[in-house]
Amino acid sequence: xxxxxxxxxxxAVRAVTLMIAxxxxxxxxxxxxxxxxxxxGGLLDWDVCLRxxxxxxxxxxxxGAPSVVAVAGIQxxxxxxxxxxxxxxxxxTVPLAVLFIINVFHIFRMPLGRTGAEDMSHSVILALLIGxxxxxxxxxxxxxxxxxxxxxxxxxxxxxxxxxxEWRDGSYxxxxxxxxxxxxxxxxxxxxxxxxxxKACALTVFIGEMVxxxxxxxxxxxxxxxxxxxxxxxxxxxxxxxxNLFLFAFVxxxxxxxxxxxxxxxxxx
Amino acid sequence: MLIRxxxxxxxxxxxxxxxxxxxxGLWKRLVGRxxxxxxxxxxxxxxxxxGQQDLQLWVRLRLPDGSFTDWVxxxxxxxxxxxxxxxxxxxxxxxxxxxxxxxxxLRGDLAALQRSGxxxxxxxxxxxxxRNRGAVSAQFRITASxxxxxxxxxxxxxxxxxxx
Numbered sequence: 001x002x003x004x005x006x007x008x009x010x011x012a013v014r015a016v017t018l019m020i021a022x023x024x025x026x027x028x029x030x031x032x033x034x035x036x037x038x039x040x041g042g043l044l045d046w047d048v049c050l051r052x053x054x055x056x057x058x059x060x061x062x063x064g065a066p067s068v069v070a071v072a073g074i075q076x077x078x079x080x081x082x083x084x085x086x087x088x089x090x091x092x093t094v095p096l097a098v099l100f101i102i103n104v105f106h107i108f109r110m111p112l113g114r115t116g117a118e119d120m121s122h123s124v125i126l127a128l129l130i131g132x133x134x135x136x137x138x139x140x141x142x143x144x145x146x147x148x149x150x151x152x153x154x155x156x157x158x159x160x161x162x163x164x165x166e167w168r169d170g171s172y173x174x175x176x177x178x179x180x181x182x183x184x185x186x187x188x189x190x191x192x193x194x195x196x197x198x199k200a201c202a203l204t205v206f207i208g209e210m211v212x213x214x215x216x217x218x219x220x221x222x223x224x225x226x227x228x229x230x231x232x233x234x235x236x237x238x239x240x241x242x243x244n245l246f247l248f249a250f251v252x253x254x255x256x257x258x259x260x261x262x263x264x265x266x267x268x269x
Numbered sequence: 270m271l272i273r274x275x276x277x278x279x280x281x282x283x284x285x286x287x288x289x290x291x292x293x294g295l296w297k298r299l300v301g302r303x304x305x306x307x308x309x310x311x312x313x314x315x316x317x318x319x320g321q322q323d324l325q326l327w328v329r330l331r332l333p334d335g336s337f338t339d340w341v342x343x344x345x346x347x348x349x350x351x352x353x354x355x356x357x358x359x360x361x362x363x364x365x366x367x368x369x370x371x372x373x374x375l376r377g378d379l380a381a382l383q384r385s386g387x388x389x390x391x392x393x394x395x396x397x398x399x400r401n402r403g404a405v406s407a408q409f410r411i412t413a414s415x416x417x418x419x420x421x422x423x424x425x426x427x428x429x430x431x432x433x
Contacts, residue, residue, distance in 0.1 A: 026354065026355065029357075030357040031360070034358075034360050034361055037364065043365065045393075048386035048389045048390055049386065050386075051384060051385055051386040051389050052385065052386035052387075107305070107307050110360075110364070112363070112365075112367040112368050112371075112387075113361070113364030113367060114367075115363060116314055130280060133277065134271065134273045135271055135273070137274040137278075138271075138274045138277040138278075141277050142277070142281065145281040149288060152285075152288060153310075154312075156313065157313065157314045157316075160313040160316045161315070166321075172315070172320065175320070178416070179322060179415050179417070180345075180415075181323050181362060182320070184417070185416075185417050192418075235353065238354065242359055243359070244355065244359065245356075245359070247353075247354070
């Protein structure tokens with residue numbers, strides 16, 4: 001497939017939908033694997049949820065806790081339906097609407113444990129849903145929004161790190177790789193012997209984030225290369241830090257970024 | 270262009286503008302409301318203290334004879350090494366961290382802390398052990414550390430009074 005096919009809104013939408021659906025599917029399966037968290041006494045049991053939203057415990061006695069297993073099952077099914085619809089060129093509105101509603105449910109059911117990956121996925125799903133309610137022009141607007149939101153996210157993340165001395169001198173990254181949560185013993189031991197490498201990695205991260213928006217105006221071979229490097233960054237983050245859902249959520253925006261690049265540079269088919 | 274498409278375009282334009290406002294920190298002044306549907310996330314990833322520290326929850330029990338048990342770490346989920354595409358440990362680990370950060374944030378307001386979901390987690394972590402050992406009360410402590418950094422000294426952030 002020629003990369004310039006992504007200049008067609010319908011093709012770009014399908015690519016975005018496929019990646020987002022994959023991420024939603026993995027999220028649902030992970031939810032099922034950790035369903036004990038939502039049972040009484042678990043980290044995210046119904047009492048924790050209600051207390052977080054400042055409701056009295058006896059406010060909903062007859063409803064009880066919604067079944068996370070059922071919700072995760074619906075989410076996985078809807079993700080599969082969205083992927084199938086994307087592959088077949090069928091309308092996406094219904095599976096996207098279900099996924100959006102499920103994600104809203106998760107916002108309220110899981111007051112703890114949310115990451116930026118869920119926020120980006122949520123945003124992309126809603127954008128595609130809104131776009132699907134219009135014609136191909138509506139979908140074009142959705143793709144432009146997804147691409148610009150992605151660029152804004154990277155630019156903000158990079159700029160926020162740039163102004164921190166701990167990122168500029170590498171000490172933040174050093175701290176991060178030494179934690180049990182984000183790092184691991186072998187990697188920490190190896191990198192602590194190489195402080196220059198730590199600093200170089202830190203600089204690469206936030207400079208790379210800040211220049212990501214330039215992909216929109218870059219010549220398309222450079223744009224492809226830039227997106228490939230960004231995808232490799234997310235793969236590394238998934239392997240090293242365990243943030244697997246970021247890979248799906250952010251790489252899902254790349255077809256939209258490429259679509260915007262082709263549109264900006266006037267190379268639509 | 271259909272009117273529908275124009276409305277869609279306008280919706281995205283407003284949404285994006287509000288996202289930009291959110292990143293600039295003008296949110297509270299201009300909008301003044303929270304974001305219950307998480308449509309306006311702030312992308313300040315890995316810029317807080319939390320990215321450089323592990324947080325641990327420790328609980329000890331007071332037994333009927335007045336003595337205390339040793340401090341025992343609760344939670345502390347380890348991540349599996351193969352987590353590139355499949356990482357179910359992400360949610361419980363992140364939830365634990367969020368819980369402890371929330372407790373740290375509420376430590377100046379005991380009443381608010383005790384109404385919070387984070388408090389329910391803390392309390393639940395001690396209940397089963399307390400029942401099994403016939404304890405009359407419990408106490409928790411939150412520490413910050415970096416497990417793989419030989420230079421980092423464990424820092425005690427909170428030591429609670431006995432509860433109940």
